Amino acid sequence: MPLTNLLCGLLETGVNQLHQLDSSAVIKRKQLNGTIIYASLKELNFPLYFVISDRQVDVLNKFEGQADCNIRVSFSALNKLQDNHQLTHLIKTGQLEVDGDIQLVQQFAKLLTDMDIDWEEHLSHKVGDVIAHKLCYHAKKIHQGTLAQFNKVEKQTALYVTEEIKLAPSGLEVAYFCEQVKILEAQADTLLLSLNNKLEQLEAKSNKRLGTNSLAGK
Incomplete structure (x- = not known):
């Protein structure tokens, strides 16, 4: 038996046996009934297809068809997938790539990790x-x-x-940078307002001169 098939079988057996002990598993599987999730870790070139029904979860390394959602995630980010507030950050930082409905990612993460087992x-x-x-x-x-x-x-x-090693800015440095940006924005707004006022004054003077010359010509 190929190693990939063996790993898929072990993962499938483990998930379904845990679900037998989880009182909330049936409800979570029903919410994803008929859904196919493609998932892979960024650190490993090992794709997995999770075929979810209301009875069990099948884990395959090959699937002829289109998945409902494609997920590529870093190993360090696995425990953060359930948190709604973390998902946007994970995507922006490149720890998570999603092609599909982000809600499916949350439901899928809860199905595999959020188990109510006594x-x-x-x-x-x-x-x-x-x-x-x-x-x-x-x-x-x-x-x-x-x-x-x-x-x-x-x-x-x-x-x-x-x-x-200064590879990333500290929290204080980020806060200082943001404060400086706000100050520059305020100064830029003040400068633009001043320029607009001067332009309006110049335009008013120019119109006044044109009006005076027009009356003199008559």
Whole structure:
């Protein structure tokens, strides 16, 4: 079996098994019933086609037909696709390319990542209530610690890029630049207003002279 088919099969099985535990999956699949999404990571040349029905999600590496929406996204932007306010920024910064309805991107992201799974309830049937509670408690702690470390690294990277190697402007520099632009705009408006007033005065004087010469000629 080709590696691409194996990866598609593993992804398809994983998504559908998680959906069996997700109480909201049926509703989200119905919203996308009959939709075909083409998705690929910018870091990898590995296209995927997600064929969504109200019963399951099929994952293919080839599809004979036209997808309803084409998505190319950077790996670092995957967790931001659900946020409406982030999408425009991701597109402007080149982290996300969309050919199709942007609403489909949001619904698709929620289908794959926003799952309402009560892990403690499902685990309790396997190992008992006490052990399930302890496992979930420690899992949450590990998850919170991982997120905290990730945010710390992200902030340190941003500081390094803006302060150390100066590849990007800092927040204060951007704010100062915007303020200077506003000042220049105000000065330009004042200058234009002054020029318009002078032109009007010159035009009035010119018309007055023409009127005087016309009366003198008579």
